[in-house]
Amino acid sequence: MSRPPYDHVAFIGLGLIASSMCHAIRAAGWDCTITGTARSAETRDIAREIGLCDRVTDSAAEAVEGADLVVLCVPVGAMGGVMEEIAPHLKPGATVSDVGSVKGAVIEAVTPHLPDGVWFIPAHPLAGTEHSGPRSGFATLFQNRWCLMTPIEGTPEAEVARLDRFWTGIGANVDMMDADHHDLVLAVTSHAPHLIAYTMVGVADDLRRVTASEVINYSAAGFRDFTRIAASDPTMWRDVFLNNKAATLEILGRFTEELFALQRAIRTGDGDHLFDYFTRTRDIRRGIIDAGQDTDAPDFGRVGPDTSKAAPAADTPPAKRSQGG
Numbered sequence: 001m002s003r004p005p006y007d008h009v010a011f012i013g014l015g016l017i018a019s020s021m022c023h024a025i026r027a028a029g030w031d032c033t034i035t036g037t038a039r040s041a042e043t044r045d046i047a048r049e050i051g052l053c054d055r056v057t058d059s060a061a062e063a064v065e066g067a068d069l070v071v072l073c074v075p076v077g078a079m080g081g082v083m084e085e086i087a088p089h090l091k092p093g094a095t096v097s098d099v100g101s102v103k104g105a106v107i108e109a110v111t112p113h114l115p116d117g118v119w120f121i122p123a124h125p126l127a128g129t130e131h132s133g134p135r136s137g138f139a140t141l142f143q144n145r146w147c148l149m150t151p152i153e154g155t156p157e158a159e160v161a162r163l164d165r166f167w168t169g170i171g172a173n174v175d176m177m178d179a180d181h182h183d184l185v186l187a188v189t190s191h192a193p194h195l196i197a198y199t200m201v202g203v204a205d206d207l208r209r210v211t212a213s214e215v216i217n218y219s220a221a222g223f224r225d226f227t228r229i230a231a232s233d234p235t236m237w238r239d240v241f242l243n244n245k246a247a248t249l250e251i252l253g254r255f256t257e258e259l260f261a262l263q264r265a266i267r268t269g270d271g272d273h274l275f276d277y278f279t280r281t282r283d284i285r286r287g288i289i290d291a292g293q294d295t296d297a298p299d300f301g302r303v304g305p306d307t308s309k310a311a312p313a314a315d316t317p318p319a320k321r322s323q324g325g
């Protein structure tokens, strides 16, 4: 077994991200202790049943005791409260990190409770699915995905490098970013798109009342993609929007302006405007694929046996596994 960056990792919250991290740590072959806890007894019971951690504790205080790395994997709005609860129980010299989708508000909520001699290094893996809970994780979630770290002033470089090694070890590519910049970038690439998907599915649902089940029966691929995104956890996304207000509102303002311009082009029959706009957006998609960032794109050059019917495993996404239990 290779030497892990941390000997004892504790997870607070045992949903999609924490459970994927647990599977990924095991897959990395690290000899390290994993403890974890979750707010609900049902989640803790499932985590015990599937052997997610070495030990699942009933309280957060117990879970973090002796841990070198504590990862907060709860909704963004719950981070501050959890930090306050665990603060007196943290080991001196420990690192606390998080995986929240928003960074500025989490830093503001967590740092007032940070004891002296404990480091808080915020992080955000840009990887996920629409599923949640302890059964939804899989070991390869972070493979070749970015993990953005937004270290705060005064954090020892060696501790940032150690967390970097941790994320790299479980498959991610790490980049550093200022928290405000992170929140603006994510408003464009993740938060506004989710809101638009939620809205589109809501509009279709309103329409369904008029056209009976046609929207469902004839839903095309584009709309199905929206429904996948719009099936994401309501608590998580409520907290994202409430905690990244300024950046999301800024991007939605720009979105509305562009939408109005396209609406006018349709009304006035301005085909050049539509054609030029769609050409520009197609180039963006091609740029993403050329940069190797779209892991969902079909790989026509792939060779080897068809493993699509192989036995389900914890390193495959749940969508491809049996949902039973």
Ligand SMILES: NC(=O)c1ccc[n+]([C@@H]2O[C@H](COP(=O)([O-])OP(=O)(O)OC[C@H]3O[C@@H](n4cnc5c(N)ncnc54)[C@H](O)[C@@H]3O)[C@@H](O)[C@H]2O)c1
Binding pocket: 012, 013, 014, 015, 016, 017, 018, 038, 039, 040, 043, 073, 074, 075, 076, 078, 082, 099, 100, 101, 102, 124, 125, 126, 127, 128, 129, 130, 131, 132, 133, 134, 233, 236, 240
């Ligand atoms: N799902 C994604 O696609 C994704 C991707 C990257 C980052 N994130 C971020 O990761 C974090 C966790 O998301 P997830 O998808 O793993 O969520 P999840 O819903 O699968 O799991 C959340 C866990 O937090 C616990 N929890 C909820 N409220 C709590 C509270 N008030 N106190 C203590 N525990 C609480 C739940 O019991 C559950 O164990 C969120 O901050 C989210 O923004 C999510």
Ligand SMILES: O=C(O)C(=O)C[C@]1(C(=O)O)C=C[C@@H](O)C=C1
Binding pocket: 100, 101, 125, 126, 127, 128, 129, 130, 189, 190, 191, 229
């Ligand atoms: O693939 C998905 O289902 C996701 O929505 C993942 C996604 C994203 O927007 O890319 C969602 C929220 C995160 O904070 C990071 C990743």
